[in-house]
Amino acid sequence: MCAIADTGSVHKAARQLGMTQPSLTTQLRRIEQAVGGPLFNRERTGSRPTPLGRTVLTRARPIVAQMTELIREAKDAAGLGHADPGTRLRLASTGSRAVPGWLRRLHRRLPDTDITFQTDVSANTLLQMVADNQLDAAFVHEVEGAPLRVPDGIRLRVLVRREPQFVAVPATHPAARAGRAVAVAELAGEKWMVDPSVDGDWDGLRRVFAAARIDPRVVYGDYLSAGDLVAAGEVVTPCQPTSQPRPGMSIVPLAGDPLGVRLLVALRAGRRAGIEGDGVVEDLRASYEEVALGSPAYARWLAARRDPGLTVVA
CATH class of the missing domain: 1.10.10.10 (Winged helix-like DNA-binding domain superfamily/Winged helix DNA-binding domain)
Structure with missing residues (x-):
């Protein structure tokens, strides 16, 4: 599965x-x-x-x-293990376009390291896996107003203090043609798709709707299928600013940046020596910067901000 x-x-x-x-x-x-x-x-x-x-x-x-x-562990105990534990690196993420570049950098710099990777929509699940020594590091996001459950034995490194969330709209939508940030209230008549299995996403979006005093129609689904429905003109959906538009779809900032997330790297306290020295966080930082500047809508948003501390990697 x-x-x-x-x-x-x-x-x-x-x-x-x-x-x-x-x-x-x-x-x-x-x-x-x-x-x-x-x-x-x-x-x-x-x-x-x-x-x-x-x-x-x-x-x-x-x-x-x-x-x-x-x-x-059983093979190691039986003397059948082939890999030195120091040459293994177990990583995970809730999903980001920065991940491929992250892994590419790690493979290039650590060619003898056995790097495994997995994804999960639940940041809380990945944090628990780090605490349980099933992962060495996890790249996760925390939605404003919906704090993650951080288990004991976890150390968090802040990658981005606040990443604004954008919205994916059909390319034919007036918001896509206007060439500006769109107010949430302007999308009150649209159907919004949200994935309720992603920790914090629905809670964060509800707060945005309440602040804008709107009560739009909401449908539930996964964000992969949401892209197809957006392109078909059926829904709009919140998305990461690093998202790339596909045919029939545009990525647009939200006016006032009402929805934001904090991007974090979870490391196990007392983890094996060398994981920070291996540059896991630094490689992720470089990959994130690469995709951020390579995403047209996000690059324009960043260029318009005079205070880079709002979004630039910490």
């Missing part, structure tokens, strides 16, 4: 797992029969988790990580 969700394709997942596609499809059907419903929607562009699938994945990812760690 995790492999299909991460690759977006049963075919790619089978290749990653070293299985045939029919074998993986059969295994997936058995899992779906066990949990009582379909876990993925098979679309022309790939496989995407259903609401049930997202729920199961939230519980499955920690189990996979724990099992992987159990096997590694």
